[in-house]
Amino acid sequence: MEQFGQTIRQGHWKLIRGQGGGGHYPKEAEFTAPGASELPGQLYDLKEDVAESHNLYSQHPALVASLTNLLRKIQEDGRSRP
Numbered sequence: 001m002e003q004f005g006q007t008i009r010q011g012h013w014k015l016i017r018g019q020g021g022g023g024h025y026p027k028e029a030e031f032t033a034p035g036a037s038e039l040p041g042q043l044y045d046l047k048e049d050v051a052e053s054h055n056l057y058s059q060h061p062a063l064v065a066s067l068t069n070l071l072r073k074i075q076e077d078g079r080s081r082p
Helices: 061-077
Strands: 007-010 013-017 041-045
Touching (some): 007 061, 013 061, 041 061
Antiparallel strands (some): 007 013
């Protein structure tokens, strides 16, 4: 069930599965951090980095796994509200 471009936010953390920003901007306009193409996703601490310019994906593997599992559960349940 590898679907990329999906996003989940929990507290001040935001996980984006895949690269690029998604949304309505064309690919040429998407921001890509240095080395980002080597990573399977993006993780941002919105409390410290509102501009989403510092991808912390590789620095927090446990958090990435936890948010990925939460996103999968939401997908399997078909909703995000209890």
